[in-house]
Amino acid sequence: MASDHTRSAILAAAERLYADRGFGDVTLRDIVAEAGVNLAAVNYHFGSKDELIAELFVTRSIATNRERLRQLKDAEEQGGGRAPIEAILRALVGPPLRGCLGPENQRSTAARFMIRASIESVPPIRRIKNREIDHLRKFAGAMRRSLPDRSDVDIYWGLNFALAMAHHTIRESERLTKLSEGKCDLDDVEDVVARVVSVATMALTAGNAETKAPARALARDAR
């Protein structure tokens, strides 16, 4: 291949435009105009618009997932096969949080693109996300080894809640800032990571190992 000048120009322009304006109203014509290439180049190099989007998303998400697994491996080796639950959770939520939060004006295009991807959820991206389960299973396994007394159900719920807090905070960071009138500092990423890890750890370790749902006894608003 002579040079991927055109190909990478398209990728860069597409990522920038999607990051700025969302998937909804960016057309192939916008992209090729921004990239300074011909309209037909997209289909020539990528096959279709969806495959272009998929390639963008795959590139970014395998980077995140690789970093997650690296940190998980580190933590498990350091603990002799049994990492502390905090370290596992930090490996799970740290990379996406660090990748997407931080001072807005110095947020990378890639970061802004991933935020869009987590908000808008177009078909090609959803297809890829569905294949993420195997990746999550590795974390579930590590968590089980870390907390052998905990039931599988509790492990999965803990995993679910950890991801929930991380992703929701990314998706709704703007709203949280507005709601709290700036009191919640989303730019202090390490503080956010620590908060999420802390709560998720409590979720996974509180109460007796066999207690399914500690607060259940308090439920009284029947319906």
Place this chain on the structure above:
Amino acid sequence: MASDHTRSAILAAAERLYADRGFGDVTLRDIVAEAGVNLAAVNYHFGSKDELIAELFVTRSIATNRERLRQLKDAEEQGGGRAPIEAILRALVGPPLRGCLGPENQRSTAARFMIRASIESVPPIRRIKNREIDHLRKFAGAMRRSLPDRSDVDIYWGLNFALAMAHHTIRESERLTKLSEGKCDLDDVEDVVARVVSVATMALTAGNAETKAPARALARDAR
């Protein structure tokens, strides 16, 4: 007005189709075909496609919000102006969870529509969601009264995490079921509510009131 037969037929058909197939690939022509009315009727009765979607979403979400506030009011009156934090959280996350989860085969069209709305997030819906902040402020206020020693920042983070767990569980209920191989029972809605409330309560009450992020000392994966 003679009868809003046409109008309500459009609303019902649109909600059903959006619930089944998502906003992405349902056209006005699909809707009017399903409703058995003329294409122009949509613009005649609603002005535009976006206004139709907005009306659907507003109708459903004011129902949820009204129920939330009703339960909040009940809880505060019962506690003499200071509701227990669990009751406040239950009023916050209970209605949307009960509205969207539960056995799939007996899930209402409205429920499935709201799930779609929380997954796909089209422009008219996003606009409405942005106006939800005032509503959330009422809960922040109640939480502050319930936990007067807690800092505002902690209150907002607790609120954020509670919503995170509820919404993410709704959005990704299918994935959690698959990941856990059915071990997590999403149909037992009251158990889900209890779990979310329990974890959110811990997030809001654990540690000293002045501790910003208890797990922070454990952070060591510098990055």
Place this chain on the structure above:
DNA sequence: GATAGTTTCATACAAGTGTTTGAATTGCAA
């Protein structure tokens, strides 16, 4: 320098979109 393969380009295509129009129909009141 001719040739074969790759890449770029202008242009057209086919299909689908939400919206508008203006005439027909309906329903109700005088």
Place this chain on the structure above:
DNA sequence: TTGCAATTCAAACACTTGTATGAAACTATC
């Protein structure tokens, strides 16, 4: 019944979308 407004309808409009085509330009190999 007549008149009038509200509603319904078929049809067209105006436009955008992603994709396909076939010729032109380029690049490297022999």
